[in-house]
Each structure stands twice: as C-alpha cells, then as structure tokens.
Amino acid sequence: MIRLDSVTKGFRATAHSAPQMLLQNVSLTIPAGVSVGLLGSNGAGKSTLLDMIGGLVLPDRGRITQSGSVSWPMGFSGSLHGDMTGQQNTRFAARIYGVDSDALVDFVQGFAELGPHFNAPVRSYSAGMRARLAFGMSIGIPFDTYLVDEITAVGDTNFRQKSRSHLEARLERAGAIIVNHAAAELRNLCTAGMVLEGGTLTYFDQIDDAIAAYEAPIAA
Structure with missing residues (x-):
C-alpha cells in the first residue's frame, strides 16, 4: 500500500x-x-x-x-555511480536491498546485454546502456x-519484448x-x-x- x-x-x-x-x-x-x-x-x-x-x-x-x-523508477540511471563498473553498481544495489549479489550480477549481465562494457565504468556508457543496466538491476530484485x-x-x-516479458512475470x-x-x-x-x-x-x-x-x- x-x-x-x-x-x-x-x-x-x-x-x-x-x-x-x-x-x-x-x-x-x-x-x-x-x-x-x-x-x-x-x-x-x-x-x-x-x-x-x-x-x-x-x-x-x-x-x-x-x-x-x-x-526506484525503472530505467532511472541517476543513482548509478559513474566511476564504478556495471557489475560494481549491481553488487552495490544487491547489498542495499539484501539480495544475493552473485545471482543479481548473473541476471543483470545476461539481461542488459552490455557485453564487456558490464565491467567498464558506467561513465563510459551511452544513455541507452545506462537505462538497460538500471532496468536490469530493478527487475532483477523482487519488489x-x-x-x-x-x-x-x-x-x-x-530488448523491448524481453523487458515486457520480465515485467509481466514480476x-x-x-x-x-x-x-x-x-x-x-x-x-x-x-x-x-x-x-x-x-x-x-x-x-x-x-x-x-x-x-x-x-x-x-x-x-x-
């Protein structure tokens, strides 16, 4: 409520x-x-x-x-730390929300489709890459x-179809x-x-x- x-x-x-x-x-x-x-x-x-x-x-x-x-609003990337990698941001979110960090990393890495950029600083991402990372982090946590x-x-x-399917499942x-x-x-x-x-x-x-x-x- x-x-x-x-x-x-x-x-x-x-x-x-x-x-x-x-x-x-x-x-x-x-x-x-x-x-x-x-x-x-x-x-x-x-x-x-x-x-x-x-x-x-x-x-x-x-x-x-x-x-x-x-x-948080899905796709909102303002809370991502630019000097941390996608994986580091994901592990940080997992610790804050009390979920298994390895499981969330595995999910987000596959979902966001960032390839090697997942281990690069977020400040190097495009706006779309940031949005995919943020969406993957939020849909990967059971709110x-x-x-x-x-x-x-x-x-x-x-990617839009995959996002919709995961959202419907949640x-x-x-x-x-x-x-x-x-x-x-x-x-x-x-x-x-x-x-x-x-x-x-x-x-x-x-x-x-x-x-x-x-x-x-x-x-x-």
Whole structure:
C-alpha cells in the first residue's frame, strides 16, 4: 500500500516565475498488489510523482508512506555511480536491498546485454546502456511495487519484448505504477488507473475508466 497524505509539489520554470503546482494537497491510497496505469498530459508531473514515491524527490508539503518494498523508477540511471563498473553498481544495489549479489550480477549481465562494457565504468556508457543496466538491476530484485516510466521504449524490438516479458512475470506477484501514453499497453498491464492533471490526482478502480477520464478533455 502507498499512501499520500496532503501532498503538495510545485516547481518554478525560472527563479522569478510563479510556481506550477504538480500536486496540490493530494490525499490518496494506492492498494497493495495492484498494477495502476498513471495518465496525464506532458508536464503534468507523472515522473515527479514516481520520483517522490520512489524516494528520489521530497514533497514540498505532506508525506508519502508505504508498506512493502518499492523499486526506484525503472530505467532511472541517476543513482548509478559513474566511476564504478556495471557489475560494481549491481553488487552495490544487491547489498542495499539484501539480495544475493552473485545471482543479481548473473541476471543483470545476461539481461542488459552490455557485453564487456558490464565491467567498464558506467561513465563510459551511452544513455541507452545506462537505462538497460538500471532496468536490469530493478527487475532483477523482487519488489512489492514496481515504478515504471515508459521504460519498455528502451532498446531495440527484441530488448523491448524481453523487458515486457520480465515485467509481466514480476506483476504476477507484485503491484506497479506504470506511466505509458499508449492506452492499449496500459490495458494489457494494468487493472486500475490514476489521472494526474492540474495538481489533482484521481484514482479509478478500472483502467478503462481512467483512460476515458483522461481522453474526455482531449475529445472535447
């Protein structure tokens, strides 16, 4: 379960501009074990919300609490240490989350398809290589809730299909919050939905209701 209590978050485009409110006094509970599609227009704050739930960004006001383990946003490479190799970053994550480091290294090495670069410093990686490493690390750890931000778009067709298959396998035993602009993809992966617009976050028990609510203003 993830609970938002009176959460407010805004940002300023410039030092002198008025703040844009991404979330304004939002209180909402996301049930455990449910895959939830998160919809909203570009700039609405979807990625920022995932970052707050994942503990990467703090709310301006209010608090977010959770029961069970929550992944970092899949594909987020900002927490990778550039001077450490892919293998060293993987072992570090394994120690933090209390999983077998050799098993995680074996999984990530095969999954991320980095070849010899797996033992090279991450600062030498391309953005796509970093994303594949970060995704492999997160999908290789059994979290109770996964945070997914358009990650299935990373890599070529074969890698995207592999990522989707591994994610679907994890979701058989875990929940998720998934950002994706493709309604068909959300229908396949999610049972419930949320819409974030104008600082308001609304939860729907059915993903089709969330998609309809998101698309209604566009159709109008």
